[in-house]
Amino acid sequence: MDEIDIKLLTALKKGIPLSTSPFSEIAAELKISVEEVIERLNQLKKDKIIRRFGASIKPSSIGLSANVLVTWKVPESRVQEVGKYLSEIKEISHCYERTTDNPNWTYNIYTVLHAQNRSVIEQMVSELSAKWGLEYQLLYSTKDLKHSLTSKEMI
């Protein structure tokens, strides 16, 4: 990654414009050719610096109204096994192992789950908990504090 790549990624932070040739606008801004912009973006994608290029969708707008963060207490010896299992579930978009230094908060696996309502979520999570014998907490999101305040800019 060189300086132009960094400038390119910075210019694309808010996303591409909806003009006929969006990458030409970015190219003009950086004073390079549109071909170079396209070539660089494809290379960054190939190098996995860009994980994905595309639209971010608001889950609630497509009927996935309930989004929950589930925190799990998983014994150290089973973290790999449980983490891999949870990652296979398509309703789970994120699955992370996290450390904590707070004795009052000892959850170590964190998953984000999207579904159309809370009863679907509760059913799934209680089945998973029973299967692995895990303690968990459901943390429903009640407000998107980033997009509700800056949605105009994000668009």
Place this chain on the structure above:
Amino acid sequence: MANVVINYRKSSKQQQPQVTLIPQNQKINNPQTQSPKIILDETDKKILQILQDDFPIVTQPWKEISHRLNIPEQEITNRINQLKETGVVLRIGPIFDSDKIGLKASTLVALRIDTKRVDEAAQIINQYDNISHNYQRDNEYNIWFTLTAPNDKEIDRTIEQIRQKLNVPKQDVLNLPTRHRFKINVIFQLTNHNRGNTNG
């Protein structure tokens, strides 16, 4: 969006049942369901699918999408404009792997704060460029956000700065650094056509 079948992207060989949406009136009370109802037709869904997981990085991407779907370019851009205006599409652009752009440290932060101060806190938190998700959640820790930085020291410094700006005690802040990322895939399957696995 009631009575619509949503197929999530398959994240493995394992076949999971399809998710069927229940009618609007059966939804339980949840602030997120109170947003205006947006109706997407089959064409919108096809466009959204391409925009999410197969966006053409070419000189004229809308024209390319128009060829693929055999729909006039004008209609494609009108629909995408509409999808942006109604908040279905939040952004079209690159999603970086933060640890590959020098942000080696990442964490999830939780705050316990008076409900009346949530919006005030959100405004302060959102000023940081390296904070990507920020949600109010129904837990004693009621604000949760993710934070990335070049190193752990920088993470600690940012959290401490936010804590001081909000004037909350140390025990009301949880710092939960990432130890291992098992999965991240935020692509929703809207059409029956499946293009295979992607890590998105």
